[in-house]
Amino acid sequence: MIPAAFEYKRPLSLEEAISQLAEHGYDARVLAGGQSLIPAMRYRLAQPAVLVDINKLPNMAYLQEENGMLRIGALVRDTDVEFNLDIHRRYHLISDVSKVVADPIVRYRGTVVGSLCHNDPSGDWAAAAIAARAQMVVQGKTGSRVEDIDRFLVDSFATSIGEGELAVEARFPTPNERTSGAYEKIERKVGDYATAAAAVQIELSPDGTIKEAGIGITAVAHMALRVAEGEKILRGQKPSMELIRAAAEEARKIADPNPDARGSAEYKKDMARVLVGRGLIKALGRLGVVVA
């Protein structure tokens, strides 16, 4: 299958990219890794008039810590994360996700920021960004703004990026030594959309109670969702199986999946619950807390 024709732009600077995006407005799409966009174009689900290919922009492939944040530039590929040993040691949630996005070949080309901008209802990074309380940096003609992930992710395949704007960076808070996370995903085969998936992150207080919790679920609604009620149940409490069950149940309550060949709506709702529970047990285990 061959995509519809489009005008191809290959800006060599951020300013040039922004001005091309401003000129063409919503007729233009940004091409980063292209691992979702190009298949969509081949199926003619997407037919952008103009493609602005940002792959030649300088200084966009950085993956570095600064001021308590992991800064992920717009051209950081999934494999840049997957092959980074320091990420696996310290960013447990990101580490888990980096091994299960799409398939190994897609990960060589796909980008973290591009996935967040695509905001597929089954996206892996969106759930992780919700659980980790990530932020996005969006660049426009007159400057940049930093947006919390909950504001950035608007609806299925929609974000807060406006005309003439480009998402240039995702920021994940650097976990302290009492913080861990996990990503649990059920898929029929590698590379398929998830049947259901859950991202969790937990920060413990020195006294062993849960100081902060983040829960994101994906593939079970019109977009990745924050399980805010589940987070509330966990906060301030001492970890226990009963507590985890109660928090996980909140994921089942808000999941609103479409039934398809991967499972019935009822099954997927229950899997959202199960996966949040498993994720919480794994994250706590990584902090040396065995719940009973």
Add this chain to the structure above:
Amino acid sequence: MEITLNINGTLKKLNVEPRTLLAHAIRDSGLTGTHIGCDSSSCGVCTVVLDGKTAVKSCTMFAVQAEGYAITTIEGMAQGGKLHPLQQAFYDQHGLQCGYCTPGMIMAAHALLQHNPNPSEEEIRFGLSGNLCRCTGYQNIVKAVQQAAQMLQQPASSAADD
């Protein structure tokens, strides 16, 4: 638009539309070893390697985007009439039946071995999980990659066997 692609060390001037997929450009240039399988970015048979270490599905990249990279296809693996260790190992281990997935398997394995020269069986299965084979059940493919990894770590002995 006119583009120049470096495919297996040869510069090729090609006239393509922006929407021309890399897989089609490679095949139209006469190199038909790169296969197209699924048309949905799912099967991995069109995998080629950029700059010696980055495996990409050539059906999920526009030809124009591949300018400036050194592209390796299956035809670029054998050197001086001698099979690359991965090709020799697929031959020795019978790592194929119909052979349709083989170019993609070999290119994906090539990139895998650049990042992990001595992978475990599990790591090989994980690394090739984006490539589908509908014939073999993967057993001999995994064995072939194990053999190739050994051959590549002992270049002297593999060079002596002809």
